[in-house]
Amino acid sequence: MTRIIVLPHADLCPQGAVIDAEIGASLCDALLAGGIEIEHACEQSCACTTCHVIVREGFDALGEVSEHEEDLLDRAWGLTANSRLSCQASVTDTPLIIEIPRYTLNLARENTHE
Ligand code: FES
Numbered sequence: 001m002t003r004i005i006v007l008p009h010a011d012l013c014p015q016g017a018v019i020d021a022e023i024g025a026s027l028c029d030a031l032l033a034g035g036i037e038i039e040h041a042c043e044q045s046c047a048c049t050t051c052h053v054i055v056r057e058g059f060d061a062l063g064e065v066s067e068h069e070e071d072l073l074d075r076a077w078g079l080t081a082n083s084r085l086s087c088q089a090s091v092t093d094t095p096l097i098i099e100i101p102r103y104t105l106n107l108a109r110e111n112t113h114e
Pocket residue numbers: 028039040041042043044045046047048049050051052085086087088
């Protein structure tokens with residue numbers, strides 16, 4: 001298990017949260033299992049960016065960002081140098097501090113209306 005600190009988010013966890021996450025789980029699954037209802041509109045298939053998180057601590061432990069993830073992240077709301085799509089990052093034994101951006105963009109949904 002690894003500890004994940006989630007910084008306060010107005011809708012999802014106004015007080016912030018501390019959760020225990022299973023090593024090897026996707027960060028998105030770990031947040032959901034911890035009661036944080038982060039959006040994951042494309043069911044974690046790396047197509048929507050609604051699961052975007054900013055990794056305030058532990059970013060390097062989450063491994064490589066694929067080119068596809070990077071392309072999507074480029075269009076995510078509130079992109080930072082420490083942004084990840086939480087469905088594409090796996091939890092390791094390094095504790096994390098995560099911030100969930102205030103807004104999300106559902107690129108998958110937008111694409112279906114093009
Ligand atoms: S859930 Fe859609 S990109 Fe992660």
